[in-house]
Amino acid sequence: MNAGSIYTIKKHPKLFHRFPSIRQSHTLDARYGVWLLFGPLVSQVHLNALSDLYGYAMKPLTAWNVGPYDVLLMRGELTLECVRLCDLLGLDCACLNKLPVLFEPGIALFDMDSTAIQMECIDEIAKIAGVGKKVADLTERAMLGELDFEESLRARVATLKGTDEKVLDLVKKKLKYTPGMRQLTASLQARGWRIALASGGFTFFSDFLKKDLSLDFSSANQLEIKKGRLTGCLIGELVDAQSKADILYQLSERYEIPMTNTLAVGDGANDLSMMSVAGLGVAYHAKPKVKEAAQVSVSHADLGGVLCVLSASLLYKRLSW
Secondary structure, three states, X not given: OOHHHOOOEEOOHHHHHHOHHHHOOOHHHHHHOOEEEEEOOOOHHHHHHHHHHHOOOOOOOEEEEEOOEEEEEEOOOOOHHHHHHHHHHOOEEEEOOOOOOOOOOOEEEEOOEOOOEOOOXXXXXXXXXXXXXXXXXXXXXXXXXXXXXXXHHHHHHHOOOOOEOHHHHHHHHHOOEOOOHXXXXXXXXXOOOEEEEEEEEEHHHHHHHHHHOOOOEEEEEEEEEEOOXXXXXXXXXXXXXXXHHHHHHHHHHHOOOOHHHEEEXXXXXXXXXXXXXXXXXXXXXXXXXXXXXXXXXXXXXXXXXXHXXXXXXXXXXXXXX
């Protein structure tokens, strides 16, 4: 692991120049912080817009950097109007409730398709197999929560019957990690966290990610292949929404890590169960229904935004920034 592969968390002099109010802040003032504002470049212009909304000067209690992101600790209520304004400004915000502790061992469980990687693998397989439109429509409806996940998945897989298994290798070559995935996993691993995948996608791809990212665990659905072709069926138990939540519980017991120090990150309706039982559930560039239900939503930052939120737990430990 090289130094450039992880997100550094530190205070930077430029923040003191940009936000003079934090010069006068005492370390204990952080206890009055209620929410975070973060983005690749937070400016006084952004704070002025928030001040106009609240009717008083919005000043950060303290600020720090997580990799390329500015993270500001704010006081006052994080209102729905504020969340909407932050979204318009291209910034993310997060209410600070009971966060997992970054400086203690934890577990991070990620969804795979459209979270850890920048594609829905079944959609890519279907495109090559010539049934792309039909499968994409079913995928979208399932992610929006309009269709039962198991019914939808089996229907989509059935359309792939007769497809040459070589298509899986073609799709794997197109696989791209979501920006920040490598750095986030490496940053958490460097702090003693266990990293896992739980996917409604397929083992052919999750096994590759497990090896490539040195993950502790992965679980996904297995496509049945006979005589070099997909049969249109799955093998074994289905990995669905409840399975993902169960996996997080099982990992918590295996590694003797309390559920309060777990993280779940996903983008679709079938991720809500694991997000609801985790110490911190993060909806990443997610569907509206998922964003509304999640504890935290990251809509503008890459996956480094997840670490922006977790980094706030360092305020409660005397560390050298």
